[in-house]
Amino acid sequence: MTETPALHALWPAPLADGTVHATVTVPGSKSVTNRALVLAALAAEPGWVRRPLRSRDSQLMSDALRALGVGIEETASSSSGDGAGGEAWRVIPAALHGPATIDVGNAGTVMRFLPPVATLAAGDIRFDGDPRSYERPLGQVISALRTLGARIDDDGRGALPLTVQGGGALEGGVVEIDASNSSQFVSALLLSGPRFNQGVEVRHTGTTLPSMPHIRMTVEMLRAAGAQVDTPEAGGEPNVWRVAPSALLGRDVVVEPDLSNAQPFLAAALITGGTVTIPDWPRRTTQPGDELRRIFTEMGGSCELTDAGLVFTGSGKIHGIDVDLGEVGELTPGIAAVAALADSPSTLRGVAHLRLHETDRLAALTAEINGLGGEVTETADGLHIRPRPLHGGVFHTYDDHRMATAGAVIGLAVEGVQIENVATTAKTLPDFPKMWARMLSGAGA
Template sequence: MAPNDTPTALWPAPHASGAVDATVHVPGSKSVTNRALVLAALASEPGWLRRPLRSRDTLLMAGALRAMGVGIEETVSSASGAGASGEAWRVIPAGLHGPATVDVGNAGTVMRFLPPVATLADGPVRFDGDPRSYERPLHGVIDALRALGARIDDEGRGALPLTVHGGGALDGGTVEIDASSSSQFVSALLLSGPRFNQGVEVRHVGATLPSMPHIRMTVDMLRAAGAQVDAPESGGEPHVWRVTPGALLGRDLTIEPDLSNAQPFLAAALVTGGKVVIPDWPRHTTQPGDRLREIFTEMGGSCELTDYGLVFTGSGSVHGIDADLSEVGELTPGIAAVAALADSPSTLRGVAHLRLHETDRLAALTKEINALGGDVTETADGLHIRPRPLHGGVFHTYDDHRMATAGAVIGLVVEGVRIENVATTAKTLPDFPDLWTGMLGA
């Protein structure tokens, strides 16, 4: 694995001169925004998405749906809270059609959620993306859709690029899949399931199933849109989900802040012994990032959830952790960065699937933290991190937004850290450099 060789300016990660004390307005959730876009596109009536995340991944999703005939109008809404974006998107469902071409970039939600949608289009829809997207697993969605009656041309790759030959409808029914490499395989089928003639019954047959909170998010959002869903957590069979065919409602939905994207800012309070406030942190949510309250408290901080938002305070000490992160794998890079600055070792477990994310995150974290003087070793399913004094140097991102923010956290405490391609944060967290320097009062 080699870092991105494209000539890119190195970003000097800001060094904190003291304890951070800031209020940070985190943009909307990528996971919620992209699920909401799909459900709104498949609804029987127009809907609104208020305070959507406007990032590369969500703009790719919106662009793909537009290519298939969905109307998405961007406007400014007056129904926004203080300090929040007033942007709103009105989604107007239409008859899905091809021919169309979809650029997935390197967005897992786009490459996995939209092939099922494309089976409902009248005509061919071609999917292509960044070179890394060719390496990310897609076989679970491709094989499942074929079993449900779809015609897909991928030349036997089980990956991008591919063409879905939509017939305007899909029979649906029961299908077995192995979603061990990505819970998005399950979510992809469930989201379009109400529009399949027979609905869909998804049976996971793999050994493990990572990121269950994201599947619970999908189920909750389907139900809120009027779908009937039987799921394991509501008394159904283990690892079996059933979606009944039926119309989806157009909703007026305000998108929650992206709690996973709040991670570097909470980490800043933890590693500097400071305080960060995240407005509008929801009291009840299916976002995996909510687990940060528990994890970062165990690592030395404290938090209070108020009517205004989450107040997180560092104690001045950072402790190691032994944690199973199988349900919250996307938090691993930020946790590893904090663990590298702790006063005791950490073991992060249950995240072997991260080798198949935007990059091989386990190998990347090991290489980059060790290049700064750290002592990180890969395990079969995670990382073991023994804190050592770190020094400055280049922190490569591998076109991975969470690698960039992890490097920025280390840079708060370690002088001379330079982030290669910090612009990759635009994938899910636009304007991260400005938010980061603003947090430091710059």
């Protein structure tokens, strides 16, 4: 199990001394990288994952798959047919086996996507992780796998730690699941579904379903790997997804930049009235972060997709916003940080599920922004933010990468903000402090 340090150094968040003008190259998407690794591991032939995100979460995923017998060869550079260079990982599928112990850290994709994979392994696969991982919702995945024929020992907790008693195959079939707390519950079952004997039919029974773009991402990547997937959007039953049993293709996947991780850099342009360019921003994507173009434009900026990438420019003014973030909840911390500096109040809706993320993000944002002099009130499903003059102080991160970047955003406009444990950004954004400094220097990142 990975231990969390008891004491973290404070990082002085740099104050912007003028407008920001920079080009920032954002590392690859965690969501795409980890889905691509799982699908490549389950494929019938080797494949490539190019421009992957190298971060704590993706390292946990690759280490876990290696523990199950999958070969993952990392190369410094390679080239695919579309000219994509940079780092590349060759994934070589193998017969999955135990015994093995998998450290999930506090990575939702690892703790939810890999138990279904482990049912296909021969032998016992134990899952453990950071203390916070014990508190994160997993019971729906556990109960669903049992319904589909899996044997899982969790001592009745419905949570980590647990052991999957892999039998080398899983029968599969129809299962009901309440994914109101996380769309990852649905994605977890769909990703391994082609390898189940009967495939899988997932029927969501809850009243809400957050982060639908992530399910669309899963479906699109499954289809690209050769899977047959029926979805509600394609004329199927509402809240029902079906994956037929089939072999998966070994593919050559080029990972898009992580658009959600572009958020703090775009926020810097919005706050300072400057311009930030993000190269390789896709013109079509299933990533939730693409909504930043609309949201930050409504809050006072403007953007243009060019051959150089997304060019985002701030107007020097920040406006409040009333917005439902149910499908893009991961953007909430950064939007709340910007909203705390706006010229009018904001209401962020549809994100009650954030109370169950890396930390209780709604409580954390309320406590930390108010601790700097702000006025944030929790609502049943979000936050109401009334801007107030802010002052310096310690901004606690609760080992949550998006809390750390939110604090850095506020620090651009408020002198004396100190971020506790900025190193937690390594979860999805390695070298964030260096990237932040280079952006502010105008050198880019």
